[in-house]
Amino acid sequence: MTTPAAPTDFGAQSVDWGTCDGYATDGNDLPSNLQCARITVPVDYSNPTGDTARIALSRAPATGDRIGSILVNPGGPGASGLSAATTGEATDIAARFDMIGFDPRGIGASTPAVRCLTGPETDAERADDDTDTSPAGIAATEAENKDYAAKCAERTGRGFLAHVGSEDVARDMDVIRSVLGDDKLSYIGYSYGTRIGSTYAELFPDRVRALVLDGAIDPEQNPVDEVVDQAAGFQKAFDDFAADCAKTTSCPLGTSPEQAVGQFRRLVNPLLVNPARTTDPRGLSYEDANTGVQQALYSPTLWRALRVGLGQLADGSGDVLLSLADLYNGRLDDGSYSNLEDAFNAVRCVDDPPITNPAQAGELDTRFREAAPFLDDGRGNGSAALDVCAYWPVPSEGTPRITVSDLAPTVVVSTTEDPATPYEAGVALAADLGGSLITYRGTQHTVAFSGEDCVDEPLVSYLVDLTIPEQGLTC
The missing domain is CATH 3.40.50.1820 (Alpha/Beta hydrolase fold, catalytic domain)
Structure with missing residues (x-):
């Protein structure tokens, strides 16, 4: 070259x-x-x-x-x-x-700066249920993803998004x-x-x-394999956290690491219907609970916070997990956001080829659930929505x-x-x-x-x- x-x-x-x-x-x-x-x-x-x-x-x-x-x-x-x-x-x-x-x-x-959503729009997106894999649920999620991509083009500009x-x-x-x-x-x-x-x-x-x-x-690496391998990595980190948590006297996942996934699902699945109460009026959504957990799994230095957050969730509240999700998403104290999430999407949609085949999206969803059962809500059926990159307003650069x-x-x-x-x-x-x-x-x-x-x-x-x-x- x-x-x-x-x-x-x-x-x-x-x-x-x-x-x-x-x-x-x-x-x-x-x-x-x-x-x-x-x-x-x-x-x-x-x-x-x-x-x-x-x-x-x-x-x-x-x-x-x-x-x-x-x-x-x-x-x-x-x-x-x-x-x-x-x-x-x-x-x-x-x-x-x-x-x-x-x-x-x-x-x-x-x-x-790359900008797609306002602070209130991002709050609403985080509170939204995108786990419905019925035909109607998939159509609704894909409509939201199309709207997100259109807003990115309008608010950032296609010419800049391409670069x-x-x-x-x-x-x-x-x-x-x-x-x-x-x-x-x-x-x-x-x-x-x-x-x-x-x-x-x-x-x-x-x-x-x-x-x-x-x-x-x-x-x-194939982008699909990359996502699946990352899911497996988070599952291993969750297992290590659960084993460490089980050594304490009050682990909210119980004293048996082998049963930790089931106990975790019993804590978070109710959020699909009703958010947990928080001192912040937003409450803790299902998406934010999972995001907060994943944020804490990046480092053992956050495992204590995760243990406390899951203990709160067992009592019906979600302040710690919401704070962890806010950290992950770049939410600031005034309710605005850094452009971390918008830029993340913009870069990955340009760097890697998108999945535009519904069958491939369904296969990815199935493999993801198999690789990370702690993140599986049990609603998988082999179908999944195409994500925002499928509707991105500029082409990807392809696989390097x-x-x-x-x-x-x-x-x-x-x-x-x-x-x-x-x-x-x-x-x-x-x-x-x-x-x-x-x-x-x-x-x-x-x-x-x-x-x-x-x-x-x-x-x-x-x-x-x-x-x-x-x-x-x-x-």
Whole structure:
């Protein structure tokens, strides 16, 4: 593949670093030690003289003998990445590199922003029952999905929606690299951030200095298999949580992990008819209960909150689970939302081919229920609604295939019981890139620079000195 050059006018622009006031979009203030700025990129790289977008950046300057910059993306897609500039702040990478966070195009403080629904519209969507698999129920859900896609086109613009995918984000990263003055890119990507990292490697293999990819998405995997594998991952995390919960004296799922799925279904299925009471007037819907549970399964640090939330649900209330669902969906204290969910849909609908065949949608639903019985409401019948991507107003870019040659050594980190990005995807991505693999034994989503010395120390050596981790390293 021929490496496309960054447009000279964009790659040569200067960065005017200043305060981060007004940059936070997720309800959390950015750390006071960060600096922020925006740079300009073309919306369509094939037409660099056309419309432009502004990409929000953050920086934690190197505190010691500076090597260069490291870009960091926390995943999503749809998540703001500005606070990611604090990654590794207690390690030598913070001393030797400017740590750079960024909001990918259309996300967070970058402009224009992807917007589809208002806050009240999102609240209503979350409260709606989309589990009805009768012909009438499927028709109603598909009508809602068509309406959602139409609103995205109206409120964001088709021209911009067509250019929010991973390839355009990777090209933006090359502009960022250039304006920061780095000859080659050093990058840490988590979860979806591995997708844009591997895309960058394919587009610009000769401009890679170092890539750390943690919680891998295998871009060569069939999107249907990806969803099913993720469902299986969440089921394993639920099983691990249930086993841990059963050790306590008041586990709302009981003392037998083997019966935890049945007990969980007895707690949540009544929400299909009646939401649980909450201090917030919205109440806890069936969808939000499941979303809150999945949010807590991302990390054992949230298992206590999940145990409390399920205990509340057993007593008929749902405040904790609603708070967890709000966190997952990016709902702010004033009832508005970050654009996390809208951007998530916009990116995935451009990145991956949609399911437009009702039979395939039904097959996916059946396989999903089999892979994650704790999420099966018992109403499956082999039929399912087509999701929003089937009605998306711009075409997808298709399924990517990694073909990389002459790439600098890379490092993939994969967790054995990761609920969101299965371990095997990391194994596959490391093989695709010809890189090293670090295996972490645990039940959580991503681990790099979270305080595990066995993982962090070899990553610091790699990023600072380009020392490759030992083969087969397992922590």
